[in-house]
Amino acid sequence: MLPIDASSYREWRAAKLDRYPKSVAELVTDVGSLTDLSGGQKNAILQNCRRANMAIYTCRDAHASREAIRKFAANFGLTRLDHHLCANADGVSELAVAASGVRGGYVPYSSRGLSWHTDGYYNAESKRLQAVVLHCVQDAAEGGQNAVLDPEIAYLRLRDASPDYIEALEHPNCMDIPANNGADGEIRPAVSGPVFWYDTASGALRMRYSARKKNIRWRNDAVTTAAREFLSELLGAEDGLVLRFSLEPGQGLISNNVLHNRTAFEDSPGKTRLLYRARFFDSIVEGENQV
Ligand SMILES: [Fe+2]
Incomplete structure (x- = not known):
């Protein structure tokens, strides 16, 4: 939760920077089995999520079932899955290169990089x-590296630069996405919204963002443009805040939808990149929410 008054915010800011991981290794917890977490493993993951809104696990079963991923997620209160266009019936997507079909038209299902x-x-x-x-x-045989940044860190750096940037990015028409139209009509209507907003129940910071040049309509004013440029520089900076890693078989990232990108990759006959992705309408909580 972001404190409202200035002195509490300064305290929160200092603690956030102090606790933020200095390396990816600090985020990794060895869990053995995805479906049988110990209390200590669960706490270690939660602790990293408190520090950085994300954690990485290493489990012994790279070929975990999609059901095992759902069970793992439920430990952290993640149960309401987004059954979106390209997901399987159980709501878990398989991210791999798709040559054809509905997935073939989307960059995540290609070997291209993602901004x-x-x-x-x-x-x-x-x-x-x-x-x-x-x-x-x-x-993958080559590439497919991810970079990540906690939205709270992005917020903090933007606010350090100018509180006006935050105000611009909170505007309800800051970032508009035109409708997605397929051959058979509209797949998704146009969407308008802010970059930053706050969960009404918890006060937690939320963020939606895309660096794509196409299919995004930004609010056309000088402060929004300056804020976007600042954020873009922040995401490209080598100041230790952006963390980079390549997930290995059996590793996974659980996050409160942190900022991320992906480098392009190349598959080879024995190394065809495959990631499972489950997306939730819940955020990570510390309750006992087992399925
Ligand atoms: Fe993504």
Whole structure:
């Protein structure tokens, strides 16, 4: 939760920077089995999520079932899955190169790089995604590296630069996404919304963002443009805040939908990249929410 008054904010800011991981290794927890977490493993993951809104696990079963991913996620209160266009019937997507079909038209299902974004930035307000689990079954022969940044760190750096940037990015028409029209008509209506907003129940910061040049309509004013440029520089900076890693088979990222990108990759006959992705309308919580 972001404190409202200035002195509490300064305290929160200092603690956030102090606790933020200095390396990816600090985020990794060895869990053995995805479906049988110990209390200590669960706490270690939660602790990293408190520090950085994300955690990485290493489990012994790279070929975990999609059901195992759902069970793992439920430990952290993640149960309301987004059954979106390209997901399987159980709501878990298989991210791999798709040569044809509905998936073939979308960059995540290609070997191309993905620019910085939060998942579901194009979703309507009622379907905004709060958390994502990404599980690596098989890494690529080359490439496919991820970079991540906690939205709270992005907020903090933007506010350091200018509180006006925050105000601009909170505007309800800051970032508009035109409708997605397929051959048979509209797949998704146009969506308008802010970059930053706050969960009404918890006060937690939320973020939707895409660095894509196409299919995004930004509010056309000088402060919004300056804020976008600042954020873009922040995401490209080598100042230790952006963390980079390649998930190995059996590793996964659980996050409160943090900012991320992906480099292009190449498959080879024995190394065909496959990741499971489950996206949730819930955010990570500390309750006992087992399925
Ligand atoms: Fe993504």
